[in-house]
Amino acid sequence: MKPRVAILISGRGSNMLSIAHNCAGGILKADISFVTADNPEAEGLAEAAKLGLQTHVLPYGALPRAQAEDRLDSLLSASGTNWLLLAGFMKILSPEFVSRRSGRIVNIHPSLLPSFPGVNSIKRAFEYGVSITGVTVHLVDEMVDHGRILSQEPVRIIPGETLESLEARIHSTEHILYTRTLIELLDSSRQPE
Numbered sequence: 785m786k787p788r789v790a791i792l793i794s795g796r797g798s799n800m801l802s803i804a805h806n807c808a809g810g811i812l813k814a815d816i817s818f819v820t821a822d823n824p825e826a827e828g829l830a831e832a833a834k835l836g837l838q839t840h841v842l843p844y845g846a847l848p849r850a851q852a853e854d855r856l857d858s859l860l861s862a863s864g865t866n867w868l869l870l871a872g873f874m875k876i877l878s879p880e881f882v883s884r885r886s887g888r889i890v891n892i893h894p895s896l897l898p899s900f901p902g903v904n905s906i907k908r909a910f911e912y913g914v915s916i917t918g919v920t921v922h923l924v925d926e927m928v929d930h931g932r933i934l935s936q937e938p939v940r941i942i943p944g945e946t947l948e949s950l951e952a953r954i955h956s957t958e959h960i961l962y963t964r965t966l967i968e969l970l971d972s973s974r975q976p977e
């Protein structure tokens with residue numbers, strides 16, 4: 785049986801869409817159980833629905849985090865989901881939630897961690913003047929943008945390029961790296977049938 789993954793987003797959802805296309809195309813052998821967002825306006829939710837994926841909104845706006853996470857727990861259990869993939873999810877999961885699903889939550893971050901954790905990482909790396917930045921895929925632990933690194937891909941800043949150009953190249957790199965890492969991760973954790 786294919787592993788089941790749920791994807792958490794907050795905005796555009798380009799990483800979620802790339803994973804969805806790769807699942808549909810058989811490149812990534814996983815089923816997407818649902819896509820969910822903390823933000824009902826997340827563009828990616830509408831895009832996921834257009835692909836026929838099940839979508840949900842977590843009640844972060846109306847309820848405390850613990851209750852939004854209870855809802856997420858119920859969705860994950862009811863759908864038999866094995867892996868939780870963060871793809872631009874802007875809320876911080878509680879340490880309790882993370883420890884319940886330790887080793888089963890994956891995140892993508894647009895820098896070479898541990899450099900530039902947190903928000904606006906591409907811009908901060910660009911403005912700092914680094915010559916190499918990149919993308920990290922990692923398991924999520926109780927700290928923010930932290931946990932065992934699964935893969936990293938460097939992106940060299942081209943002298944004279946704009947922030948927009950760097951952002952575009954980082955996002956293209958993310959789309960390739962996330963699926964490539966998931967293929968290896970899901971394969972290595974597959975139980976013999």
Ligand code: GRF
Nearest residue numbers: 796797798799872892893894
């Ligand atoms: C990506 O850069 C991801 O690394 C970061 O948030 C961004 C989400 O972009 N965590 P998108 O919503 O997948 O287009």
